[in-house]
Amino acid sequence: MxxxxxxxxxxxxxxxxxxxxxxxxxxxxxxxxxxxxxxxxxxxxxxxxxxxxxxxxxxxxxxxxxxxxxxxxxxxxxxxxxxxxxxxxxxxxxxxxxxxxxxxxxxxxxxxxxxxxxxxxxxxxxxxxxxxxxxxxxxxxxxxxxxxxxxxxxxxxxxxxxxxxxxxxxxxxxxxxxxxxxxxxxxxxxxxxxxxxxxxxxxxxxxxxxxxxxxxxxxxxxxxxxxxxxxxxxxxxxxxxxxxxxxxxxxxxxxxxxxxxxxxxxxxxxxxxxxxxxxxxxxxxxxxxxxxAQALNQLLAQDKLRLAALGRLSGSATQILDALFAHPIANIGALVTATGLTPATIGKALDALQLELGIVHELTGQKRNRVYAYRAYIDILNQETQ
Missing domain, CATH: 1.10.3290.10 (Fido-like domain)
Structure with missing residues (x-):
């Protein structure tokens, strides 16, 4: 009108x-x-x-x-x-x-x-x-x-x-x-x-x-x-x-x-x-x-199924993945706070999640103060912003 x-x-x-x-x-x-x-x-x-x-x-x-x-x-x-x-x-x-x-x-x-x-x-x-x-x-x-x-x-x-x-x-x-x-x-x-x-x-x-x-x-x-x-x-x-x-x-x-x-x-x-x-x-x-929201939920479910391949580390990796689902970029200190796991355990699990499964990616390229990203999670969030 x-x-x-x-x-x-x-x-x-x-x-x-x-x-x-x-x-x-x-x-x-x-x-x-x-x-x-x-x-x-x-x-x-x-x-x-x-x-x-x-x-x-x-x-x-x-x-x-x-x-x-x-x-x-x-x-x-x-x-x-x-x-x-x-x-x-x-x-x-x-x-x-x-x-x-x-x-x-x-x-x-x-x-x-x-x-x-x-x-x-x-x-x-x-x-x-x-x-x-x-x-x-x-x-x-x-x-x-x-x-x-x-x-x-x-x-x-x-x-x-x-x-x-x-x-x-x-x-x-x-x-x-x-x-x-x-x-x-x-x-x-x-x-x-x-x-x-x-x-x-x-x-x-x-x-x-x-x-x-x-x-x-x-x-x-x-x-x-x-x-x-x-x-x-x-x-x-x-x-x-x-x-x-x-x-x-x-x-x-x-x-x-x-x-x-x-x-x-x-x-x-x-x-x-x-x-x-x-x-x-x-x-x-x-x-x-x-x-x-549906895609993120499906991603988490699918990635959790892949963790069985990590053997003894799968339990720790599951806790870390849950923490990254809440905050998809985190350092080891934040993951210690979120999971209660030791830094050494978290470091091993993160290496497995990155090198064996490709689920997480380290962002800094440094040997210390590393920061890890749940990359596929962030990619889903960014899809309609491109």
Whole structure:
């Protein structure tokens, strides 16, 4: 539906250049959303896929084992959209106090994303609403190291910014002036918290994401916080028990369409076109997550069958494989903590797992402080990110 412009333009100065900034109208859209026809059909498909994703604990012995790695994959993908070069292996190496193969700032930014998401979910489970306080706390966690420390962590911006173009009057989009941010966010906060009326969680997440990206309240980190907002809303609503829905891969793959539809909402009021894209993103992403969980479970079962060939070492190797299923990159110290086995036993079992079965791979090439990866596990996680 083409409603026309969904806000108003106001004159502003950005980078010393006069331009027009866009201030969005409060949600929900007016006239109301038209949830019918193919949009209703595809929304139903998305809800079914979300139900399967929420039931993922039935597919894995411990959903938290999957969550650990899946959250990190999302952190990598969301940060890559913003220009970092860190990979999943780089992040896990960094967490093991190893040396990543990319600039330290890149991997620190990805690590901060993991911390920000974890903090947001923790606050929601403590009963905090999605509010200014929660949002700025999450933003502060996101920007606590790497390049973010100089970019106003935990604070709404105080100056005018623009998106795209080398100068503001040629930008693809100019978000609201700083003196409008408080009012814009207050209206969005009310909408997220169902004031004055309730909105279905998936629709709320879809609309709130666009509105947040339009407000662009921070100097930096808006894209990552806007993407984090989606699983936080669904966890708060009880649609998902764990924050397992991450749309960064889909948004990155369809980047041009994503940005075009955001702008189309602002200029034409076509929320329904955006919703079609969003529910397709949910369905595709949730179905892929379930398939990934099934593939990981199958991999572990198949690899455990191969351990019988190791004879007396098979029992120790089984414990090590279980530990690597929880944390697919580990050093001997971490495996001692996880399994209770001695370093000597772990060393022998790792040699057998690498040299005889090819299940693990040593990453550093060093004789000391070696780090081992469950390579096939990481390959499965990376499949849809290529």
């Amino acid at each position: 083409h409603r026309g412009i969904t806000g108003f333009y106001t004159p502003t100065i950005a980078g010393g250049i006069a331009c027009q900034a866009f201030v969005p109208a409060p949600l929900p859209p007016q006239p109301a959303l038209d949830i019918s026809g193919k949009l209703q059909t595809r929304l139903n498909e998305a809800l079914i896929a979300l139900g399967r994703l929420d039931a993922i604990s039935t597919l894995l012995p411990d959903a938290k084992l999957f969550l650990y790695s899946y959250v990190r994959k999302e952190a990598v993908m969301s940060s890559q959209i913003e220009g970092t070069q860190s990979s999943l292996s780089d992040l896990m190496l960094y967490e093991m106090e190893g040396v990543p193969g990319v600039p330290m700032d890149d991997v620190q930014e990805v690590s901060c994303y993991v911390n920000a998401l974890t903090l947001g979910v923790q606050r929601i489970r403590e009963g905090h609403p999605i509010s200014f306080r929660l949002l700025t706390e999450v933003h502060q966690a996101l920007m606590t190291s790497g390049r973010g420390t100089q970019r106003g962590p935990g604070e709404f911006r105080r100056n005018q910014v623009w998106i795209g173009g080398h100068r503001a009057d040629e930008a693809s989009f100019v978000p609201p002036p700083a003196n409008h941010i408080a009012d814009c966010w207050a209206a969005l906060e009310q909408f997220i918290n169902d004031v004055p009326e309730q909105t279905a969680p998936v629709l709320k997440a879809a609309l709130a994401h666009v509105q947040f990206e339009t407000i662009h309240p921070f100097i930096d980190g808006n894209g990552r916080i806007g993407r984090l907002l989606i699983p936080l809303i669904l966890v708060e609503a009880g649609v998902l028990k764990e924050p397992l829905l991450y749309l960064s891969v889909f948004f990155k793959r369809h980047r041009d369409t994503y940005y075009r539809l955001l702008q189309q909402v602002r200029t034409d009021g076509d929320w329904e076109a955006w919703l079609l894209f969003f529910v397709d993103a949910i369905a595709a992403t949730a179905n892929q997550a379930v398939a990934t």
